[in-house]
Amino acid sequence: MDVLQYAWLIPVFPFIAFILIALIPKRTLGWEDGWGYAIAGAGGALVLSSLVIWEVLNGHTLTEDAPRTTWLIIGDYEVTFGIWIDQLAALMLLIVSIVGTLVVVYSGGYMHAEGETRRRYYAEIMLFISVMYGLVIADNYLQMFIFWELVGLCSYLLIGFWYQKPSAASAAKRAFIVTRVGDIMFMAGIILLFKYVGNLDFAVLFDINSGTPGAPTVPSDILILSTALIFGGAIGKSAQFPLHEWLPDAMEGPTTVSALIHAATMVKAGVYLTARTYPLLVQTPESLLFVAVIGGVTALIAASCALAANDIKRVLAYSTISQLGYMILGLGAGGYLVYHLQDPNGYTAATFHMMNHAFFKALLFLCAGSVIHAVGTNDMRLMGGLRKHMKITSTTMLIGALAIAGVPPLSGFWSKDEVLAAVYHAGDLDPIFLLLWVLGIVTAFMTAFYMFRMWFMTFAGEARSTYHAHESPKIMTIPLIILAGLAITSGFALLAGDGFKAFMELPIEEYVIPGHESTFDIAVEIFTDPLTYVSLVLAVVGILLAYRMYYVPGFDRSIFARGAAGTMQRALENRLYISKFYDDFAYKVWYGFSIVCDAFDRRVIDGAVNGFSYLGANTGGVIRKAQSGNVQRYASLIIVGIVILLALLLFVVPWGGW
């Protein structure tokens, strides 16, 4: 039995769980209001995903020969639905299945106090995971787009889970609309390709301009535009500058939802899309440059916003944006390397970072959830000293912080270093990448600083408010321990077996390089490269600075209230005013314009209509009588109509002969 043929069943498991939880009457739902079904749904998908991943690890993929079903045929256009399992899809399946399942397990403890609303929670979580799987295994852009939008919908529902809170309802709406701006670009991008190719299958599209007989051709300017537009979808979904501000607000949902969104589902979809589009992207260096610049700028802006945030989830949210910026930067620079040197290192580095980030970010969010669960607030200024009460949480969170800061041998070190190395190498081709590399290095320093600022503010020192902190139940700490293990070890995938790089083959035949480097060479290369030590030193300096400022007592932080530093601090606390800009634009400019449109509609357009009828009513008394309100007005109108009709007939007869 070929497991890959049945990969389409992966999203079906959680979907069935979704249907069951949504439809089974409340009283018979049983265990924790649907938690049992959710575990079964996520677990079933995890098992099948593991089998699929195992097959892919053994070198099997299922791409062009996958079974398909027709969704629509119009004239010469056809859209079919199928599955596409390659290394990239397998990697994403790994991320979604592990993180998804652990989040569901953890929810059993975290959402325990929510009562009956848990039913809606588990139903929506199951739908969320299901459509994310659907997105991952899609074999064409339209199918991907459909699930892409549904992922957005589930984020909307879950961010707004506590919809009675105005801020939650507002944040949910914001997330949906902002990502929809990206979705418009995505849709436009695939429509461009649709015209030239006639369908949207990856199997056909990835052949574009390859020169093989029967391969579709697309003019290069159209290809550039369409890849840039498709990447526009990733800008929205993966919260890249300038559409990134929805993500920090998205923490209005339960923390488990944030963990899912940040680590496995929503925002990873954008990176996944960009990686998925690689066979097209590597033909368009212009788009790649755009991708890289967006990624680099995002990484720096988001990291700087995280420096001054006081909400523990907001720090993590900005750090996600920043790390996503790394991945996007890596993909952009990596594409440049592929285009010029047939060197896939950037691509492997970025996807590697995607995996590592999934584990340590899920860990960090679930730890934050554990803290919030214990303390009852998100504000780090009210925390402190939790290390004594929450040993497991504080230790696992420390592991997560070390991983994201890039301290060897934890996972973040390996992948971040690989990404920065790829960007630096791309600097040989275009000096702008050297600038982006500097942004990346500065970001690495900031990351180490704000993560440890967060850790010290939360766990170290003395409690700054009164609370009865306690360690979370096992159902929550066990997922933390598993994720901490992964955060430590997942980086070694680079060196295990044939190594991650050999596994993550580019999906393009002509770019596959015969004879990979051995994993030993990779390790040697990393530790002999001076750049490695640059980023390492910066990370350590960042940690020490945080230690000095937030752990050692007596540091005078009032310098941040005055002068240039004060201005900077306020700008960062106000999220660089980007959020405010959007609010003003939406509520003042755009809504104001709509008010003008409405007034125009009533006064001018409808006014003209009423004026016209007033004119008619005053010149012809008949119609005015018709408006007197009695039933006969209809009869009189009919008569008027017939008279006009006859007149027109007499007029039309001679006209008809002309």
Added chain:
Amino acid sequence: MFGSIPIISIIILLPLIGAIATFCLGRYEKYAKWVALSFSLAALVLSVLVAVDFMVEPDGSATGYHEGNGFFDFQYYEEYSWIQSLGIRYIVGLDGIGLPLFLLTTLLTTLSILFSWDTKHRPKAYFGLMLILEVGVLGVFSTLDYFVFYIFWEVVLIPMYFLIGVWGGPRKDYAAIKFFIYTHIASLAMLIAIMAMYFQSGINSFGMEDIWRAGLSEFGRTFQIVAFAATFFGFGVKLPMVPFHTWLPDAHVEAPTAGSVLLAGLLLKMGGYGIIRVSMPTLPEGADAMQLVMAVIAVASILYGAMVCLAQRDLKKMVAYSSISHMGFVLLGFATFTQLGIVAGVFQMFAHGLVTAVLFMMCGVVQHHAGTRMIPSLGGLSKKMPNAATMMTIGFLASLGLPGLVSFAAEFMVFASVYQTWGLWLLVPMIAVAVTAGYYLWALQRSMFGPLTENIDTSHVHDINWFEGVPVGTLIALIAIFGVFPLVVFKYIDPAVRIVQVLFAGGG
């Protein structure tokens, strides 16, 4: 399945008999709803059977198959001479364009009657008029003779006028008369064009097929442009298109809920149907000359409608304006003159019929239960009416084009066809996608989410009633089914519009 049974005529006659029976109930007026429901349900069942029986690619063995050289290929074709001296015949038949709308008509009428289950004010007249309305709309979607078409077209106006004028809101008189005069003027423009085509064709026949055939040689370019402009105005007001749309919000705001459902769900489709059945195939050169006008009006309707929606404070008025925006997609699809666009336009009519019915019903639910539809007075209602909130959310999501629900396929294909015809101008109508999401989600946030409102007395607000929930639930199920399997409907539409596209590829 139907052999020589005149099934279309039977389906059209059923509601007529039902209407007469309802009017004749005398003092047993409390049974009016049952009579009306049975007759409309019978028509629904028969039309579903017709849809099942319909052969998508007829091989000549289809019931009542009438072949008209690829273009006028109809099934269940019936033809009777009526006024021989003027060439007026009663001809009915269905093709893949008419069938989905025919089905939509019987479906929405049945559900609207059910939705109005608690109507206490003059129920005989109310339900009777709804059945008369059904007769008119069914006739419009199946008649193939211009004269009879015009009669059915006008028949539709009368019951709608009374539905607004008698069962409407505070400004019902103004809204009803405005609706009537406005659309009547449009009908006159259409009538002039029909007469002009009749005389210009030089044959003694009002048959659509005859006139089309004669028109291929007899209609000069200038004539086509003028006649197209007249029919386009006639149908476009119904659609409605900016700037001839202002009758619509007034009519909707004042109309009773079921009236709004039928108005937006069916009457607007008559405009789109007329353009694709009459204007474009019969006057292709005229259409070709006016292509840009059509496109500009369509894009204006889409964007302007969406912008005005954003400013609305009345939930129902917002939904009414959203119809303008969404019917703009129909026109835009048609205006591309591509197979993709025309199929998408027809499908969008079907999709919009289902979705907008849900939206108006939910506005009605809010009005009945909370006592007001003004968004600033509402808030947090999902606490009191969770099922209604869920249904409203699904309706809004369907309307904003969420994949997996029915409108998405139509919207996507319209955009794809726009790119084929006008290239990157595509990005202009696409702005509406974000604006649409904006006004719907914002309205949802302000009316259903957040803390429970204190502006109105919510102590008696309860969840949706069964007779409201069943129609809405049915529609939502259909929205999801056709959203996941749009091919079910496309396979009807696609062959039917193939020739329209050929006409433009060859003649345009």
